[in-house]
Amino acid sequence: MKKIVLVLTVALLGTIVMNAQPPRRPDMNPEQMVEKRVEHLDQALSLTEEQKAAIADIYTQEMVNMAKDKPAKKERGEMPDEATMKARREQMKASHEATEAKIEAVLTPEQAVKYAELKQHEGKRHRGHHDGKRGGMDRGPKKAGCCDANCDCNGKKAK
Numbered sequence: 001m002k003k004i005v006l007v008l009t010v011a012l013l014g015t016i017v018m019n020a021q022p023p024r025r026p027d028m029n030p031e032q033m034v035e036k037r038v039e040h041l042d043q044a045l046s047l048t049e050e051q052k053a054a055i056a057d058i059y060t061q062e063m064v065n066m067a068k069d070k071p072a073k074k075e076r077g078e079m080p081d082e083a084t085m086k087a088r089r090e091q092m093k094a095s096h097e098a099t100e101a102k103i104e105a106v107l108t109p110e111q112a113v114k115y116a117e118l119k120q121h122e123g124k125r126h127r128g129h130h131d132g133k134r135g136g137m138d139r140g141p142k143k144a145g146c147c148d149a150n151c152d153c154n155g156k157k158a159k
Contacts (some may be wrong), residue, residue: 001158016124018132025041029058030063032069033059034056034060034063035056037059038052038055038056038059041055041103041115041118044114044118045107045114045115045118046111047111051106051107051111054106055103055106058099058103058106062095062096062099065095066092066095076135094151100119103115123135
């Protein structure tokens with residue numbers, strides 16, 4: 001009897017611990033994603049209302065275009081070949097660069113400089129600039145000079 005109670009207690013505690021973990025990325029609809037991206041730029045660049053509306057339109061158009069170009073094979077559960085995937089990545093990269101150019105056109109010269117710095121910093125974050133390994137920054141020593149005191153990589157202050 002004691003063994004059964006112990007097993008059930010461990011199972012219950014395991015379930016509680018697993019459910020206590022917050023989701024890694026909350027599911028957002030496209031409108032929420034656009035809103036979050038515009039809010040992020042507004043905090044960094046102090047956008048005007050007109051700029052916010054124009055950038056929201058640019059991001060919305062990018063999402064519409066990407067959804068329209070989504071391969072039908074993926075919806076059927078088929079995996080594309082390597083050449084198709086490479087072409088798709090190149091297409092997405094070109095679309096992203098075009099979107100960035102449109103955003104830069106909306107910004108003032110001062111904001112454009114800050115935007116370029118922001119893109120450069122975020123590019124480093126997404127390439128795994130801390131230790132070159134997959135899995136995040138906690139798996140090894142940082143490369144010298146990759147972060148400064150104001151770095152907020154993945155929500156954690158640099159040490």
